[in-house]
Amino acid sequence: MSILSTQNLTIGYSKKGKTDVVQSELNLELRAGELVCLIGPNGSGKSTLLRTLVGLQKSLSGKTAIDGKNIAGISQHEKALLISLVLTDRVDVENATVKDIVSFGRHPYSNWWGNSTEEDDKYVSEALEMVHIQKKANHYLNELSDGERQRVMIAKALAQDTPIIMLDEPTAHLDLPNRVEIMLLLHKLAHKTQKAILLSTHELDLALQAADRIWLMATDTGVECGVPEDMVFNGSFNRTFESRSYFFNADNGNFSMNYPMTGKVSVSGNKTRLYWTLRALARAGFEVVENADVRILVTENGWQIENKTISSVEDLLLELTHLVMIYTTPDI
């Protein structure tokens, strides 16, 4: 079920009659219970799109509808009941506990004096539990790590109890374990709570694993939407992130560097060691082909080249440089 949709939405900036179009004619759809990752190169307009969708910024033309209602026509307060935000803005509130911050999510529901009801408390403690930070509910915000802070802001968004949550680069500034954990958490939350969760990120490999759907933004060609695997198969990532120095490796969902190739080798043997051997070879500039003059056999605990046993990658690369020189010299 589509909960948010855009029709011919054009986003960008307009100042003193001059308009700077970032993306035009976007027709996007966000569905309940799905985690959508918005990815794209820097400058493609990820933040601009997010800011426009949540109404922090005006669109140049077209419209965004939530539940069929045009968001241009609804008040700030009504919007707060539909979309909750997790932004990159640093939150630094003196003397505020984790619970205080999460309670901010209940703001749109409380009266002008802001007293919390039992229902509010219930939402807050549920949100704290969902992000697994209930043990630190009474800690001050400045006692938390960056990963915990991000979880607190997500809990705030959950306490706001909106059908849509939007997050601007929620994994930036986090270390790998925290990045994985946040992504997994958001994936779980989307499925469990049937909320539509949209986030922008630079973590392509994480997004490919966690997202139910990808919005891939290119600087010129607009936004492509689809299930991650479909987009791998149709080559969308390589088109979007086209560059001479790296390529999107469809085998593992990572970006790989394009090393300058100086020699050719053939490799066969043990599976786990093979992967790392190939990496080392690529970095050293050896192209792996089927029937090269130099053949490498990867064994359980080493390598074999022309009946010579080698025990470290360092020695392997040294030997290869030597051999390739011999094989290529006659041509000169």
Next chain:
Amino acid sequence: MKSRHFVIFLTLSFLTLGLFLADLAWGSIPVSIREIFSVFFGKGADAINSEILLNFRLPKAITAILAGASLSVAGLMMQTLFRNPLADPFILGVSSGASLGVAIVMMAATLLPVAFISSGWALIVAAIIGASIVLLLVVGVSFKVNNAITLLIVGIMFGSIAGSLVSVLQNFSNPDAIKLFVMWTFGSLSAVTWNYMQVLLPVVLIGIGMAFFLQKRLDGLLLGENYARGLGISIQQTRFLIVIASGLLAGGITAFTGPIAFVGVAIPHIARGLFRTSSHKILLPATVLCGASLLLICDIITQIPTYTLPINTVSALFGAPIIIWIILKRK
């Protein structure tokens, strides 16, 4: 937590009440607490004492409470709006505007009718007009700019312009007028008579009332303007109301007492430190009580030497060390 807050509130209330009585009792002619009660409850009080108390010390003590409360509340709102611990009620140039108004009246006095200048209202009207003009300019700008920091810079710039115009006036004025102006900048709590109180009191009550009305939105602003928008708070409107409320408080007090420094920046920090909360529901009444107490203490101190000290010097002597402490603590 709640009971702890209650105990501190109770203590602060009694402290304020005690200081209020002490401020009434203290002075070049000491009046006993018993005398004070008999004056207020009309049981055979001394005529001189009741004159001193009712027409001099009582309005002065009330002014101290109003000024302390107003400047502290305005300071708290500015610190929250700009998310800057060193913002004060005058940061938007309101007091510079008031100073300019006063300077114009004092130093360009030859151009104005004598009857107007000699009445006490001249300075007050001038200060209110000066403060209002700067306030309106800042409010106008507040609708044009996207973020609070730009507003802050514009406010400081308006303040500098007003300040330099004052210097220009001083440059062309005679020494008597300059001395008079400098005396005004020292601040005084005793200039507010019952007549003036009829104007000052409503202004302060409206300003503080607005602050209480805005407390939930002020809380939201703590997360930053974007998050506040996400919580359904209309930023433009809130910013406008905060600027008006703090302008009324800071401008109103400055018009009647002259610029009183440091109270506005220091008290919100003391209140936060005491109550260890960020909720404006607690901080607003806390700053009212702390601000009132501090200015009552300052007023009592000004009476200690035989020659009365200006309130501004005493409040600065108190305030500056607190600001230094804040900076060192935040390192």
